[in-house]
Amino acid sequence: MTAPDPTHPYPSPPAPDGVHYRACNLCEAICGLKITVQGGRVTDVRGDPDDPLSRGHICPKGTALPDLHADPDRLKTPLRRVGESWEPMEWEAALDYVAAQLRAVREQHGADAVATFQGNPSVHNSGTLLSAGAFLKALGSRSRYTATSIDQLPHHFAGAEMFGHPLMLPIPDVDRTDFFLMMGANPLASNGSIMTAPGIRDRLKAIRARGGRVVLLDPRRTESAEYATDFHHIRPGTDALFLLALLNEVFASGLQRTAHLGGVMTGLDALKAAA
Ligand code: SF4
Structure with a gap:
């Protein structure tokens, strides 16, 4: 490993030779890695079989981490575009430049x-996780884009509406359930994203092995259908109708259990009528 880059304000110490146990942070499956x-x-780089969560699972992104680390095009210092070329900058100068440009754009265009x-x-x-919220708030821009929009935003919305915060996301108890209903999910491709369930293939197999059912609804027969x-x-476009039909069945069969929700539940009759 090369010496730390002195132009970087937080140089990482070089890792000593040997085996290092780390977690992959490329997705929230947070697989344990043996590096x-x-x-x-x-x-x-391989999955750590002793990691209690990921149990040795690793996906191609995790195995490619060394390529990312050693990529000759990896940015190690800020670059400023000058005409058709790029010039390296010191961090302090880059931060000042960005701050001045952000202010100018905001003053001119809102x-x-x-x-x-x-x-x-x-x-x-962890750095941007801690600072991005305050930074975005300070920017005050509604022009916020994220991969979340095409991924799990409905999940966040439901969490905010039902539990009061978009990060209060119910996580299915994949390792204990005997009936796992998936609608439009393809965990074999997403690696159990949002469920934080690395090695989802084995977890789905385990549901079946203990006599449970894995039910998948999807317009397309995906990789997950095999499991x-x-x-x-x-x-x-008919997921909502399916869920309403499910609710109708719950109401028709008298399966609803709402006694413990008396103080916090509203609109049950309207829901029943709609279903
Ligand atoms: S599933 Fe892949 S990307 Fe996600 S944490 Fe595991 S190795 Fe990393």
């Missing part, structure tokens, strides 16, 4: 003229 460093270089985009690389970085006991095509 071998030899001669200052990462020579091997707060919404500054757009932001967030995805896993920033959301799973379901029941797969049903559903017409795109």
Whole structure:
């Protein structure tokens, strides 16, 4: 591993040779990794079989981490575009430059003229995780874009409406349930994203092995269908109707249990009528 870059304000110390146990932060499955460093270089990355959560699982993104780390095009210092080329800058100068430009754009065009985009690389970085909220609030821009929009925003919305905060996300208890209903989810491709369930293939197999059912609804027969006991095509755009039909069945069969929700529940009759 090369010496720390002195232009970086927080240089990482070089990792000594040997085996290092770390967690992959590329997605919230947070797989445990066993990383071998030899001669200052990462020579091997594999899933840590002793990690109690991921149990040795690793996906191609995790195994590619050394490529990311050693990529010759990896930015190690701020670059400023000058015409058709790029010039390196010192961090202090870069931060001052960005601050001045942000202010100028905001003064000239308003707060919404500054757009932001967030995805896993920033959301799973402890530095930006701590600072992004205050920074975005200070920017005051409504032009906020994120991979969340096409991923789990409905989940956040439901969490905010039902539990009071978009990060209060119910997580299915994959390892204990005997009936796992998935609608439009494809955990074999997402690696159990949002459920924080690395190695989802084995977890779905385990539901079946203990006699449970894995029911999947999707307009497309996805990779996950191979691991379901029941797969049903559903017409795109009709998920809400399916759920209402499910509720109707609950009401019709008298299966609803609402006594403990008396103080916090409203609109049951309207829901029943709609269903
Ligand atoms: S599933 Fe892949 S990207 Fe996500 S934490 Fe595990 S190795 Fe990393």
